Amino acid sequence: MNTENVVKHLRVLWRTDRIIADLRMRHLLASLxxxxxxxxxAAFGLLMLELAAYFALVQYWNAISAAAILGLVNFMIAAILFAIAAKPPRGRELELATExxxxxxxxxxxxxxxxxSQVSGAIHHPLNGILPLLIVPLITIIIKNLKKSAPHPAATGAAAAEQK
Incomplete structure (x- = not known):
């Protein structure tokens, strides 16, 4: 495991999440x-239909048809705008960011x-991870101890004479 790779992948993940959120926010604002x-x-269409009903009660001909037609046109425009706003966001940017x-x-x-796998390997076989790091220092300590414990022949004769 390389920590640089993890950091790099986390940065990429964070940046793409920001891009995806930005694209979705833009689409949300536009559709809103x-x-x-x-x-x-639609409110104006409803107002016109109400106005048409009012004119129907007041007069029976010209003002009624004009207000009713205007109200229906307003409802059709509102329906078209709702259909446009309901479309999902398109674009290669969102697909690329998601990929x-x-x-x-x-x-x-x-x-x-x-x-x-590294952690489980270290738990199951702890010496496999530590042994390569300890071999060189252990060998040098053993060699130093062997050199110290092996007495020189002249030193052994002088030590024996001192004891007598």
Whole structure:
């Protein structure tokens, strides 16, 4: 497991999440604006239909047909705007960001599996990870101790004479 790879994948994941959120936010704002405008036009359509009903009670001919037609046109415009606002976001940017996001998540999962195998290997066989690090210092300590414990022949004769 390489920590640089993990950091790189986390940065890519964070950036793509930001891009995806930005693209979705732009689409949400645009569709919200269109829906608000469609709601306003629908309100005007309802007002016109109410005005048409009023004119129907007051007079029976010209003002009624004009207000009713205007109200129906307003409702049709509102329906068209709602249909446009309901379309899902299109674009290569969102597809690319989603693809990069999924590849970085996959790479992080691979790194996590590698870490898991290293940790489980260290738990099952702890000397396998420590032994290569300890071999060289242990060999040097053993060699130094062997050199110290092996007495020189002249030193052994002088030590024997001192004891007598």
């Amino acid at each position: 604006g269109l829906r608000a405008f469609a709601a306003l036009i 990069i996001h999924s590849s970085s998540v996959d790479a992080l999962q691979i790194e996590a599996r590698a870490l898991q």
